[in-house]
Amino acid sequence: MADRLERLVNLTATLLDTRRPLTLDELAERVEPRYPEDLAARRRQFERDKETLRELGVPISVHAVDGFGPEQGYRIDPAAYYLPDLSLSEAELAALHLAVTAVRLEGGAGREALAKLGGLAGEGVDEALAQVTVSPLVAVLFDAVSRRCPITFTYRSEPRRLEPYGVVLRWGHWYVVGHDLDRDAPRAFRIDRLDGDPDVGRPGSFEPPSDVDAARFVRDDPLAYGEDRPVEARVVVDASRAGWVVEQLGDASVVDRRPDGAVEFELAVVNRAAFRSWVIELLDHAEVVGPADLRAEVVAWLGAVAHKGAM
Amino acid sequence: MSPRPLVGPRLRRVLALVPYVLAHPGVAIDDLAERFEVSTAELERDLELLPLCGLPPYTADRLIDVWIVDGSVEIRLAEYFDRPLRLTPAEGLALLAAGRALLSVPGSDPTGPLATALDTLEGALGTRGRLAVDVGASGHLEQLRDAAAESARIEIDYYSFSRDEMTTRVVDPWRVFHAFGAWYLAAWCHRASAERLFRVDRVRTVRPTGEHFDPVGRSGTEPAGRSGTEPAGRSGTEPADLVYRPRPDDLRVTLRLAPGAVWVVESYPHESAEQLPDGSWRVVLAVSEVAWLERLLLSLGPDVDVEGPPDATRIAREAALRILERYR
Numbered sequence: 126m127a128d129r130l131e132r133l134v135n136l137t138a139t140l141l142d143t144r145r146p147l148t149l150d151e152l153a154e155r156v157e158p159r160y161p162e163d164l165a166a167r168r169r170q171f172e173r174d175k176e177t178l179r180e181l182g183v184p185i186s187v188h189a190v191d192g193f194g195p196e197q198g199y200r201i202d203p204a205a206y207y208l209p210d211l212s213l214s215e216a217e218l219a220a221l222h223l224a225v226t227a228v229r230l231e232g233g234a235g236r237e238a239l240a241k242l243g244g245l246a247g248e249g250v251d252e253a254l255a256q257v258t259v260s261p262l263v264a265v266l267f268d269a270v271s272r273r274c275p276i277t278f279t280y281r282s283e284p285r286r287l288e289p290y291g292v293v294l295r296w297g298h299w300y301v302v303g304h305d306l307d308r309d310a311p312r313a314f315r316i317d318r319l320d321g322d323p324d325v326g327r328p329g330s331f332e333p334p335s336d337v338d339a340a341r342f343v344r345d346d347p348l349a350y351g352e353d354r355p356v357e358a359r360v361v362v363d364a365s366r367a368g369w370v371v372e373q374l375g376d377a378s379v380v381d382r383r384p385d386g387a388v389e390f391e392l393a394v395v396n397r398a399a400f401r402s403w404v405i406e407l408l409d410h411a412e413v414v415g416p417a418d419l420r421a422e423v424v425a426w427l428g429a430v431a432h433k434g435a436m
Numbered sequence: 437m438s439p440r441p442l443v444g445p446r447l448r449r450v451l452a453l454v455p456y457v458l459a460h461p462g463v464a465i466d467d468l469a470e471r472f473e474v475s476t477a478e479l480e481r482d483l484e485l486l487p488l489c490g491l492p493p494y495t496a497d498r499l500i501d502v503w504i505v506d507g508s509v510e511i512r513l514a515e516y517f518d519r520p521l522r523l524t525p526a527e528g529l530a531l532l533a534a535g536r537a538l539l540s541v542p543g544s545d546p547t548g549p550l551a552t553a554l555d556t557l558e559g560a561l562g563t564r565g566r567l568a569v570d571v572g573a574s575g576h577l578e579q580l581r582d583a584a585a586e587s588a589r590i591e592i593d594y595y596s597f598s599r600d601e602m603t604t605r606v607v608d609p610w611r612v613f614h615a616f617g618a619w620y621l622a623a624w625c626h627r628a629s630a631e632r633l634f635r636v637d638r639v640r641t642v643r644p645t646g647e648h649f650d651p652v653g654r655s656g657t658e659p660a661g662r663s664g665t666e667p668a669g670r671s672g673t674e675p676a677d678l679v680y681r682p683r684p685d686d687l688r689v690t691l692r693l694a695p696g697a698v699w700v701v702e703s704y705p706h707e708s709a710e711q712l713p714d715g716s717w718r719v720v721l722a723v724s725e726v727a728w729l730e731r732l733l734l735s736l737g738p739d740v741d742v743e744g745p746p747d748a749t750r751i752a753r754e755a756a757l758r759i760l761e762r763y764r
Contacts (some may be wrong), residue, residue, distance in 0.1 A: 127485065132490040133447050135605040140492055140580035143517045155492035181448050182524035207519040209560045217553035223533060224550060228534040235534050236473070238527035241520040243459075244471030255614035257537055257572050259529065271563045291566035294533065297617015338570035365602060368640065369595065372575065402735040408600055408727065408755065412762040416600035424739050424763050433741075 128158045136367045137183060138369060146188040177197075178248055208241060219247025229253035257294065263316055266301045267292050269325050273333065275306070278323035280314050287312065291405060293341025297360050302342030303333075313343045313387025358394045363387055363410040370407075394419065401426060449474065450482055452501075454517040462508045479747045480579050483509065490514075528561050536569035541614075545665040566740075573638040577612065584609040589647040593640040598725035602640070605626070608649040612636065624649075686722040689729065689748040697739040700732070718743070730755035 134315045135156050140147070149171055153160040175185055184205040190198040203279060203300070213221075226237035226249030239245060240422035254285060269276050270289045277286050290303040298315050305312040322378045362370045364386025374390055404411055415418045453472050457463055471478045483502050490499035490513065501512040522532070536553045538544060558564045583590050592605050607623035614620070619636035623757065688707065693700055694717040707720040723729045733740060733752035743748045 130443050130446055130450070131485060131488050133443065133639075134450060134485070137451070138489065138491055138514075138516050157492070157494055177444055177447070178508065180444060181451070182521055184522075188653040198675050202514045203516075206521060208522045210519070211556050211560055213553055213556060214549065216549040217556070220550035221531060221553050224535040224538040225531065228537045230530050230534050234524070235530040237448060238523050238531040239644060240449065240472060241523060241527070242531075243456055244468075245473060252611070253540065253613065255537055256616075257533060257571070257614075261526065264524075264526035264529045267529045267567065269565070270566050271525070271528075271561055278446050291568065292529075293570075294537070295568075295570050296572070297718075306690070337565045338568070341568065343568075379673060380632050387556070399441070405734045406731055406758075408730065409759045416735070420763070424760065427734065427763075430734055430737055431649040431760065433738075433753075 131161075132156060132158050133177060136174055137178060137201065140185060140199060140201040142202055143200050146186075146190060146200045148190055148196055149199050152199070174352075211242065213242060213247050218243055218245075222247055222249050226250045230276040231255045231256065231258040257298070262319070262322065263292060263299045263387070265325065266316060266323070268303075269323075270303075272328040272329050273331055274300075275330050276323040277324040278314075279320040280318065282320070285312075285314070288312070288333065290333045290337045291342065292316070293339050293343045295340075297341050300343050302339050304331075311342055353395050353397050355393055355395045356416055356419060357391055358400060358413060359389060359391050359415040360404065361387055361389045361412050361414055362407060364409055366410040370411075377391070389414070397422065446482065450662075451486070451517065451521050453479075453482065453485070454511060454514055455520045456510045456683040457509050458518050459598060461510045463591060465504065465509055468509060478515075480504075486511070486514075491516075491599070523561070528557070528563075529567070532561075532563070532567050533559060533569050534732050536567060537571050537614075540570045543581070571614045572617075572619070576639050576642045577619055577636055578637065579642045580609055580621050580636060581612045583642070583644075584612050587648050587651045589649050590643045591643045591645055592634070594634055594636040597635070597638060600727040606645060607632070607634075610651075683724065686724050687729075687745075687747065688720055688722055689745070690718065690720050690743040692741040692743055693719060693736070694739040697736055700736070723748075726751060 139152065139156055146369045147155070149160075149168065152171070153167055160170055167270070176186060183201060185199055185201055186205075188198045188200070218239070221239060222245050225239060236245075236423045238330075250411055257283055260289070266289060270291055273288075275286065275288050277284065279285070288302070288304040288306065288308040289301050291301075293300045293302055293313070298317065301316055302311070302313040304310075357381065360370075361383075367386060367388035370390060371388065378390045378392050379388055380391045383389070397419070400419075404423060413423050439749040451467065456471070457468070465476060465479060465483075467478045472479065474482075483504065486500045486502045487500070492498070497513070500514045503512075532554060535550055535557075539550055555564070558567070580590075582588075587608075589606060589608055591604065591636050593602060595602050596621055605620075605625055605627040607625050609621055609623045611622045611673065612619060613622070621636055621639070623634065623636040624630075625632040676712065691700070692712075693716060695717070698707060698717060700721075701709045701717055701719055704721060707722060709717060709719040711717050729748065729751055733742065733748075734755055742752060
């Protein structure tokens with residue numbers, strides 16, 4: 126173990142220091158402790174080392190050594206290896222330490238990141254204030270965002286092509302947002318609903334607007350999020366739940382306050398299914414009063430449930 | 437020592453601490469151990485390894501020089517390690533997400549060291565404005581956090597979603613935390629004479645009672661035998677406790693779901709789930725509150741068939757008829 130660690134450190138140093146790519150034979154001549162003499166064992170051992178380094182994020186690049194043979198050379202581009210100088214102050218490092226302890230990130234690598242930036246400064250907290258889950262796929266997509274790689278994926282059985290501008294965590298779900306190439310419009314997709322892994326295209330393939338604010342791609346109100354022809358719905362909510370809905374929709378949506386405390390709201394509906402679920406969550410405390418076709422739709426939906434149950 | 441310790445974490449540490457020592461010559465070995473979360477003994481083993489490392493041909497002038505004098509460390513001849521390794525995408529995301537999440541909590545300083553550190557990081561990663569993490573401000577969040585911090589007994593009006601009812605209760609707020617996309621209040625509820633979890637966004641009003649409670653007096657409620665790996669909150673309430681745990685006498689319903697309603701299987705704990713040859717799902721759910729089942733069956737509509745028991749079928753029908761009353 127100590128031997129392998131020693132060789133991994135030496136291999137990293139050698140690959141960082143070299144100006145030209147080194148072949149495995151050259152590395153075997155130079156790097157200590159020595160790779161095995163046996164060629165197959167040597168190759169296996171080197172591949173393992175390379176894999177370990179790449180898992181840590183060491184950018185080992187592979188180059189053709191000459192135009193004729195299959196032989197490959199390896200090096201580490203210092204520009205790709207070195208963290209840019211961030212000059213974070215001790216107070217800033219302490220603030221980041223506090224953040225990675227206060228926000229428990231399931232599946233996250235915040236402490237490893239902090240070690241690279243200069244270790245744990247100041248005091249963390251013992252009891253997490255918030256717990257957030259992040260899947261490896263979110264990191265893949267965030268990487269695609271930062272390297273400007275277009276992505277293609279299947280979403281609700283439909284193929285999609287997206288120039289990803291950002292990732293957003295809202296209501297406990299991660300979204301990838303950006304420019305939908307087929308619809309030529311901004312779109313947001315729930316990452317846990319992607320069918321399978323997306324294909325990540327070539328880096329630097331597009332130029333996002335300079336002032337992207339990813340948060341604005343995911344709208345605050347799930348009701349305002351859909352592709353149906355927009356209609357203005359009017360809904361009356363009982364006194365017992367009205368205060369609630371005012372908080373959710375805002376004062377601007379209130380069109381009438383009735384003497385019994387019930388409130389009539391007007392809201393834009395662009396996603397009829399989401400709207401129906403929202404009204405149904407209010408059970409018998411709410412009633413759709415218009416427009417007539419939307420009201421009829423809710424009545425028909427409920428009627429079908431009542432009828433099915435009667436069979 | 438275990439037979440095959442992982443080499444990765446140790447290599448990661450070595451590649452991080454060498455640049456740190458190069459930038460901070462003479463750093464105390466104890467401080468170094470604390471910063472990199474290792475024992476002093478382990479750190480010394482890392483440092484002992486370094487003089488064996490360097491560049492070919494590994495002559496004295498090519499090997500890393502480590503000096504430990506009076507408990508402080510200096511490293512020389514390791515210029516190629518003078519800056520740390522870049523963050524991986526996962527590391528960058530984790531650090532930024534944790535920082536942005538904390539910054540979105542009401543009461544955080546939007547121009548303090550956390551904000552400036554995140555801005556610097558995002559500038560270096562080229563991701564300014566590309567990551568938005570909002571754990572969501574909730575109406576009475578700050579008031580509840582203050583009450584918990586001051587051990588102030590309060591009265592709340594609370595809407596129980598699963599029972600669809602509004603209640604008023606006096607509670608001793610222990611802890612406020614965010615999990616699964618929502619804020620929760622862990623408190624002793626005097627109405628139930630038990631510990632309860634409340635969704636902060638369903639707290640309608642908060643009224644001070646003027647009384648205070650003894651914050652250590654509740655330690656007896658902590659579940660015995662909790663393993664030390666979890667940061668055991670005083671209340672013993674952990675996010676994992678939020679997952680609904682069925683009781684033996686809860687109603688079990690068997691549902692047949694259309695393929696498009698598979699989110700039910702993904703979102704709710706279930707007793708069993710199987711996909712049938714036609715792509716539909718048969719799932720058995722435990723139900724503790726009728727209003728919850730009403731909402732589920734009503735919003736699924738044609739995407740669900742209740743296979744049993746008859747009670748569940750009746751619940752859906754009666755709920756639909758009750759709402760339809762309003763539309764007559």
